[in-house]
Amino acid sequence: MAFRRFYRRTFLNLRGHHAGAYALADITVEPGFDPDERGRRVSARLSVADCGRVVTIDLDADTPAEARNALHKARLLRDVAGQVAEALERAIHEAELDGRAARRGRAGS
Known part of the structure; x- marks a missing residue:
């Protein structure tokens, strides 16, 4: 089962400007892929949106x-x-x- 370590979503624009710009960060710690291994996996994403465009950066670590x-x-x-x-x-x-x-x-x- 995944354990959420960090989650944050924030809107980037001031009030009165388009509402579609945001930053979203989500980091979880998950069991490893190999059930015989005791290691964990960090799944991390940072998404930044500016109204019509979204860029997501993967920061995963196995x-x-x-x-x-x-x-x-x-x-x-x-x-x-x-x-x-x-x-x-x-x-x-x-x-x-x-x-x-x-x-x-x-x-x-």
Whole structure:
């Protein structure tokens, strides 16, 4: 029988925007495929949807090597998501400054 270790679904958009964007993470620990083996299997999925598109990343692990690789992928995704947020903050800030300068330029003409 599978044991759910983690489950989270969260909507990505603010209220008033399209409601179809979400992130869904589901991690379970299951018995191994071979009934003679005592090992377990980690079944993990991360899905990200942006209204009409869904991407699902499998992070399953049946062996120690697969577990190390799955954890490496999850950590790398965490780092990249953080870098995207920081770069987006800078880009939005720059765009806002450029927008104000352009409005001031038009007002002074």
